[in-house]
Amino acid sequence: MTTNAPPVLILLGPPGAGKGTQARMLEEQFGYVQLSTGDLLRAAVAAGTDAGKAADAVMKAGGLVSDQIVIDILRDRLAEPDCATGVILDGFPRTTVQAKALDALLVESKQRIDSVISLDVDDAAMVTRVAGRYTCASCGEGYHDTFKVPATAGVCDNCGGTDMKRRADDTVEAVGARLEAYHAQTAPLIDYYDGHGVLSRVDAMGQINDVAAALRGLIKSAVPA
Ligand code: ADP
Ligand code: ADP
Numbered sequence: 001m002t003t004n005a006p007p008v009l010i011l012l013g014p015p016g017a018g019k020g021t022q023a024r025m026l027e028e029q030f031g032y033v034q035l036s037t038g039d040l041l042r043a044a045v046a047a048g049t050d051a052g053k054a055a056d057a058v059m060k061a062g063g064l065v066s067d068q069i070v071i072d073i074l075r076d077r078l079a080e081p082d083c084a085t086g087v088i089l090d091g092f093p094r095t096t097v098q099a100k101a102l103d104a105l106l107v108e109s110k111q112r113i114d115s116v117i118s119l120d121v122d123d124a125a126m127v128t129r130v131a132g133r134y135t136c137a138s139c140g141e142g143y144h145d146t147f148k149v150p151a152t153a154g155v156c157d158n159c160g161g162t163d164m165k166r167r168a169d170d171t172v173e174a175v176g177a178r179l180e181a182y183h184a185q186t187a188p189l190i191d192y193y194d195g196h197g198v199l200s201r202v203d204a205m206g207q208i209n210d211v212a213a214a215l216r217g218l219i220k221s222a223v224p225a
C-alpha cells in the first residue's frame with residue numbers, strides 16, 4: 001500500500017439513493033472521476049457493442065448484468081489516465097463477486113479502498129425518486145420532477161441544454177426488480193465492507209445538500225490530504 005496512491009471511494013445504495021447526484025458533486029469538489037457502471041453500460045448499449053447487446057434486455061427488466069461483463073468494462077475504464085486523480089465508484093460493485101474482483105484489481109494497481117459510504121433510503125422514497133428522475137442528455141446532470149427542478153423549466157442549469165431524457169428502466173415494473181436485486185445481491189456488501197473496516201453509513205433521506213455535507217466530512221477524514 002502506498003499512501004499517495006489515487007483514492008478509491010465507493011458509493012453504495014439502492015436505485016434512487018442519490019449515488020449519481022452525490023458522485024457528480026464530489027467530482028466537482030474533490031476532482032475525482034465518477035465511474036458509473038450504469039452509465040458505462042448505457043453507453044455500450046447505445047454503441048451496440050457485444051457487451052451492450054448482452055446487457056440491454058437485462059437492464060430493461062431491472063436485473064443485474066453478468067459480473068464478467070461489468071468487471072471487464074470497469075477494469076478497462078479504471079485503466080484510463082484520467083482515473084489517476086482518484087475515482088468515485090457509483091453503482092459498482094453490486095455483488096460479492098464484483099467486490100472481490102475489485103479487491104484483486106486494486107492489489108495489482110497498488111491502490112486501496114479509502115472509504116465505502118452506504119446511502120441509506122427507505123424503499124418507498126426510492127420508488128418516488130426513481131419515478132421522478134430525468135437527466136440532461138447533453139451533460140448528464142440529473143434532475144427530479146419535485147426534488148431537483150432546473151431554475152427554468154426544461155433548461156439544464158449546468159449547460160443550457162433542453163433535451164431531457166428519462167431512462168428506459170425507470171418504470172414501475174423494473175423498479176420492483178431492481179429493488180429486489182439490491183436487497184438480495186448488493187446489500188450484503190454493507191457487511192462485507194464493514195468487515196474490512198472501511199464502511200460508513202449516511203442517512204440519505206435528507207435534502208441533497210445535507211447529504212452532500214455529510215459525505216464531504218466523511219471523505220475529508222478518510223482520504224489523506
Ligand atoms: P442513484 O444514482 O442512486 O440511482 P440519483 O442520484 O439518480 O440516484 O437520484 C435519483 C433521483 O432522486 C434523481 O431524480 C435525483 O435528482 C433525486 N435525488 C437525489 N438525491 C436526493 C435527495 N437527497 N432528496 C430528494 N431527491 C433526491
Ligand atoms: P441505479 O443506481 O439508478 O439503479 P444504474 O445506472 O447504476 O442505476 O444501473 C442501471 C442498470 O445497469 C442496473 O439496473 C443493472 O441492470 C445495470 N448495472 C449497473 N451497474 C451494474 C453492476 N455493477 N452490476 C450489474 N449490473 C449493473
Ligand code: ZN
Binds near residue numbers: 156158159161
Ligand atoms: Zn446539461
